[in-house]
Amino acid sequence: MNNTLVKGLAIIELLAHSDRALGLTEIAIELDLGKSNVHRLLQALVEARFILRDERSGRYAAAIKLWELGSAVLSKLDLRVHAEQIMDELLALTQETVHLSVLDGHEVVYVHKLDSPNPVRAYTQIGGRARAHCVATGKAMLAFFPPPVLERVSQQLEARTPRSITDPQQFLQEMARIRSQGYAINKGEWNENVCGIASPVSDASGQVVAALGLSGPKERFKPAQIKAFAPLVVSAAARMSRQLGARTSLPALR
Structure with a gap:
């Protein structure tokens, strides 16, 4: 499996299960990944609307798009x-x-x-x-x-x-x-x-x-x-x- 895809999915899963928004450093530490690598992945995920970035705090959280996808699967x-x-x-x-x-x-x-x-x-x-x-x-x-x-x-x-x-x-x-x-x-x-x-x-x-x-x-x-x-x-x-x-x-x- 594509390594970048795996890392991106790991970030999505981490944020989906978190009860609060997480910062770049927290995500990097939790997943044992380099901060620059995580930053690039986060940018891509934000652009794809899978996660949201709070402009004031700089923290990241799962976006409603994940719920939409999950609901679509559950309905089937x-x-x-x-x-x-x-x-x-x-x-x-x-x-x-x-x-x-x-x-x-x-x-x-x-x-x-x-x-x-x-x-x-x-x-x-x-x-x-x-x-x-x-x-x-x-x-x-x-x-x-x-x-x-x-x-x-x-x-x-x-x-x-x-x-x-x-x-x-x-x-x-x-x-x-x-x-x-x-x-x-x-x-x-x-x-x-x-x-x-x-x-x-x-x-x-x-x-x-x-x-x-x-x-x-x-x-x-x-x-x-x-x-x-x-x-x-x-x-x-x-x-x-x-x-x-x-x-x-x-x-x-x-």
């Missing part, structure tokens, strides 16, 4: 097409925010969501990310990974809240429980005030490709309510799996 994903009606029905049944997520490394990416009509609800955005081991959709997908993969993940757990699972043995036990019951629960592990429940979605090959879930304020996700939501979420995820060509349910969902 088969997952969203298959999920739309199912998510509508799940929202109508539960009145809680419905998420469709996929995995990207150790993070989940929210590819679609329907907001709860309640004034107090969980706030996320399409394209947003979260650590997979801290949210229900992420745990629902991770649980069906091969044991060697789960073992590696268990050694790289970071806390987001006091409720986040960071102990490797506890994490592996949680994965086994999810496989057994067919759904995962987030008990304030990403945001202390937000809980969730999710179930995995598989494709025609039997691979887990996504997760469908609900999230909302912890006051509305008490154990009794989670117990009531569980069969609805599992059923919705199983329906979506069948629409994607899955011929058999995942072992835990049969």
Whole structure:
């Protein structure tokens, strides 16, 4: 692959994931590149409208063009097409925010969501990310990974809240429980005030490709309510799996 292209993409990815604008020196240090090289790449990316430069501070940030491109891709994903009606029905049944997520490394990416009509609800955005081991959709997908993969993940757990699972043995036990019951629960592990429940979605090959879930304020996700939501979420995820060509349910969902 063209080396200049790779460096330019690295800059775009760095700025897209940064929660603030970055200066030339910061970018060069973060990517271990020469400042003159980075400066040339930044100029080209600004001209192409992939990034913006603040004239007063001289700092750089990702441009809306990245969102436009990402939205164009997301709108074409088969997952969203298959999920739309199912998510509508799940929202109508539960009145809680419905998420469709996929995995990207150790993070989940929210590819679609329907907001709860309640004034107090969980706030996320399409394209947003979260650590997979801290949210229900992420745990629902991770649980069906091969044991060697789960073992590696268990050694790289970071806390987001006091409720986040960071102990490797506890994490592996949680994965086994999810496989057994067919759904995962987030008990304030990403945001202390937000809980969730999710179930995995598989494709025609039997691979887990996504997760469908609900999230909302912890006051509305008490154990009794989670117990009531569980069969609805599992059923919705199983329906979506069948629409994607899955011929058999995942072992835990049969």
